[in-house]
Amino acid sequence: MIMHSLTPHLRNSHYCFLPKFRNFSFSFPISHKFNFINPNFPQNSKTYPTFIVRNSSGSITAKPSSELRKKRGNDSDSCSDSDQKLGDLRELFSKPNINIDAYIIPSQDAHQSEFIAECYMRRAYISGFTGSAGTAVVTKDKAALWTDGRYFLQAEQQLSSSWILMRAGNMGVPTTSEWLNSVLAPGCRIGIDPFLFSSDAAEELKEAISKRKHELVYLYDCNLVDEVWKASRPKAPNKPIRLHDLKYAGLDVSSKLSSLRSELAGAGASAIVISMLDEVAWLLNLRGKDIPHSPVMYAYLIVEIDGAKLFTDNSKVTSEVMEYLKNAGIDLCPYESILSEIESLAERGAGLWLDTSSINAAIVNTYRSACDKYFSGRGYQNEIERSNGESSGRYAVYRSSPVSLAKAVKNDAELEGMRNCHLRDGAALAQFWSWLEEEILKDVVLTEVQVADKLLEFRSMQDGFLDTSFDTISGSGANGAIIHYKPEPGTCSIVHADKLFLLDSGAQYHDGTTDVTRTVHFGEPSSRQRECFTRVLQGHIALDQAVFPENTPGFVLDAFARSALWKIGLDYRHGTGHGVGAALNVHEGPQSISFRFGNMTPLLKGMVVSNEPGYYEDHSFGIRIENLLFVKELDTPNNYGGHAYLGFEKLTFVPIQEIRQG
Numbered sequence: 163m164i165m166h167s168l169t170p171h172l173r174n175s176h177y178c179f180l181p182k183f184r185n186f187s188f189s190f191p192i193s194h195k196f197n198f199i200n201p202n203f204p205q206n207s208k209t210y211p212t213f214i215v216r217n218s219s220g221s222i223t224a225k226p227s228s229e230l231r232k233k234r235g236n237d238s239d240s241c242s243d244s245d246q247k248l249g250d251l252r253e254l255f256s257k258p259n260i261n262i263d264a265y266i267i268p269s270q271d272a273h274q275s276e277f278i279a280e281c282y283m284r285r286a287y288i289s290g291f292t293g294s295a296g297t298a299v300v301t302k303d304k305a306a307l308w309t310d311g312r313y314f315l316q317a318e319q320q321l322s323s324s325w326i327l328m329r330a331g332n333m334g335v336p337t338t339s340e341w342l343n344s345v346l347a348p349g350c351r352i353g354i355d356p357f358l359f360s361s362d363a364a365e366e367l368k369e370a371i372s373k374r375k376h377e378l379v380y381l382y383d384c385n386l387v388d389e390v391w392k393a394s395r396p397k398a399p400n401k402p403i404r405l406h407d408l409k410y411a412g413l414d415v416s417s418k419l420s421s422l423r424s425e426l427a428g429a430g431a432s433a434i435v436i437s438m439l440d441e442v443a444w445l446l447n448l449r450g451k452d453i454p455h456s457p458v459m460y461a462y463l464i465v466e467i468d469g470a471k472l473f474t475d476n477s478k479v480t481s482e483v484m485e486y487l488k489n490a491g492i493d494l495c496p497y498e499s500i501l502s503e504i505e506s507l508a509e510r511g512a513g514l515w516l517d518t519s520s521i522n523a524a525i526v527n528t529y530r531s532a533c534d535k536y537f538s539g540r541g542y543q544n545e546i547e548r549s550n551g552e553s554s555g556r557y558a559v560y561r562s563s564p565v566s567l568a569k570a571v572k573n574d575a576e577l578e579g580m581r582n583c584h585l586r587d588g589a590a591l592a593q594f595w596s597w598l599e600e601e602i603l604k605d606v607v608l609t610e611v612q613v614a615d616k617l618l619e620f621r622s623m624q625d626g627f628l629d630t631s632f633d634t635i636s637g638s639g640a641n642g643a644i645i646h647y648k649p650e651p652g653t654c655s656i657v658h659a660d661k662l663f664l665l666d667s668g669a670q671y672h673d674g675t676t677d678v679t680r681t682v683h684f685g686e687p688s689s690r691q692r693e694c695f696t697r698v699l700q701g702h703i704a705l706d707q708a709v710f711p712e713n714t715p716g717f718v719l720d721a722f723a724r725s726a727l728w729k730i731g732l733d734y735r736h737g738t739g740h741g742v743g744a745a746l747n748v749h750e751g752p753q754s755i756s757f758r759f760g761n762m763t764p765l766l767k768g769m770v771v772s773n774e775p776g777y778y779e780d781h782s783f784g785i786r787i788e789n790l791l792f793v794k795e796l797d798t799p800n801n802y803g804g805h806a807y808l809g810f811e812k813l814t815f816v817p818i819q820e821i822r823q824g
Contacts, residue, residue, distance in 0.1 A: 244322040250390045262353035267298040272357040281396040284387035311735025312645035339370035356380040356524040364523035399452040406447045412575030431559045433466040434515035440747045441565040508532030517563040571768040576744035579673030586624040587676040588815030610636040610649035631668035631748035642784030659684040662783040679788035682819045700726035701775040711805040713764040716755040723775040739771040789814035
């Protein structure tokens with residue numbers, strides 16, 4: 163019998179494929195040349211709430227969302243609710259203490275987090291669009307939402323006709339600032355919440371809108387969406403903080419703080435402000451549960467040469483954690499007191515190390531204003547140093563956070579934890595796929611949500627399981643083409659035996675974090691689907707087996723994963739790989755593997771990245787194959803230029819299906 167396959171050109175490769183799920187081989191590892199990537203992460207090390215678009219032209223038009231959702235039912239209820247929220251928001255524009263002509267609502271919280279607590283989901287509340295990336299802009303008579311290619315289809319479905327969808331990255335689509343400059347008369351006031359914009363993003367926005375003589379207005383005292391949300395806004399999270407066991411962390415907090423203080427001294431800074439939540443958690447060996455899927459707590463950390471202060475809600479701090487902080491020489495302060503402490507540091511002449519790509523504009527501007535106030539009056543000039551690190555006293559050091567890179571390069575204990583949790587996760591997924599095939603072959607009707615829930619059930623039985631690492635993407639048929647699709651009860655699809663099924667999922671364990679995607683077919687795939695699947699897998703293998711010299715940035719490797727698709731004129735709209743935390747955020751920087759070539763961070767030994775090329779045909783099907791890999795040094799026969807050469811080792815232990823038909 164001749165067998166046709168989704169992988170016709172790879173039959174003799176050394177990868178392990180599975181003719182049918184019931185023929186799974188559970189002798190792991192599947193292959194030592196295996197590991198995959200995830201499309202969910204902004205690939206640049208600097209995350210901005212505006213989108214940079216190439217080749218933007220002068221006159222630009224965009225269709226309202228109502229023209230893009232012809233297959234949807236009656237939108238009157240969603241339109242009415244959206245119109246009411248927009249009306250309430252616009253009423254606030256004319257208040258005496260506000261007086262603005264437009265308001266920008268980003269996705270981020272005050273810490274530039276990708277995943278955020280429900281009470282901070284302001285852009286989702288005002289627009290109805292629930293994707294993790296996007297920016298809403300509301301003027302007195304227009305409302306527009308920008309998002310990237312991962313979310314175009316989702317935004318089409320969720321936005322009401324009151325909104326204009328801006329497909330960021332597409333030819334001719336303006337950035338937020340370009341659009342504001344085109345729709346507003348010169349000299350308008352554009353408001354933002356300075357806590358929700360990084361300092362770099364705010365400065366970039368300020369410069370861009372100044373071309374039309376617009377003023378960027380920092381509204382420190384209130385967030386306008388919160389004023390509309392009022393009593394229905396969810397409460398702030400207050401779940402207890404826990405200690406992260408040293409056997410998983412590998413380094414104690416004293417050692418980490420000592421290394422950081424050495425870097426401060428070397429740069430001539432006397433203190434550093436850390437606001438990224440995963441950096442705070444990693445540095446202090448603490449974990450929280452303030453954000454779904456991410457084991458972090460809302461907090462700021464200021465580390466000085468001779469002390470440290472943690473700014474968080476005291477109600478989250480258990481007696482055990484309180485004693486731990488005391489022994490580490492860390493004082494506990496109220497979360498809301500961060501700006502007053504910044505002012506105090508400026509008054510004392512502290513030279514702050516500030517990562518303006520992540521520290522919010524409220525903190526940076528408070529520091530600058532305080533320095534101007536305290537030192538200008540004393541005849542000093544508050545100088546700023548951006549690169550050479552020769553700063554002290556009144557000088558600020560503007561550099562990337564040193565914690566980001568230290569966290570990204572995993573130590574032996576962290577890598578061991580990642581290996582172990584991936585083994586347990588692989589066992590759960592093997593059980594799940596075996597169960598799902600049996601149910602499908604028995605013609606059991608299962609929804610995308612039921613399938614995701616069953617996977618959670620299998621994972622929750624594994625030792626050390628804490629949570630999923632992101633909302634499971636369970637997409638059958640056309641839903642698989644929605645790159646960050648989230649099935650909802652009542653509206654999700656059935657998992658069909660005759661359609662491709664894409665499942666992207668992950669978990670948080672005490673010892674590590676997982677992220678894996680598989681695309682399967684329970685029946686007979688079309689020749690088009692087989693070819694696309696094969697080319698995605700070829701790209702996946704090409705990246706998995708890549709060998710490259712040390713100090714190579716991730717963008718250099720991106721074409722390895724796309725080349726097979728490019729040969730027939732296909733591509734995908736997301737990055738190929740993102741960093742992954744060790745029992746931390748499923749998406750972390752500064753490393754990435756992406757077509758966005760601005761990120762020059764080299765891939766270093768010990769870093770963990772995803773390998774996840776894909777292909778998506780709108781309204782038809784989606785394909786993605788993802789493993790996690792860690793970077794390791796290879797023993798090559800030559801070392802040209804005296805350089806070490808690096809490659810990858812797989813962490814993921816989940817079979818890839820080979821579908822055959824008789």
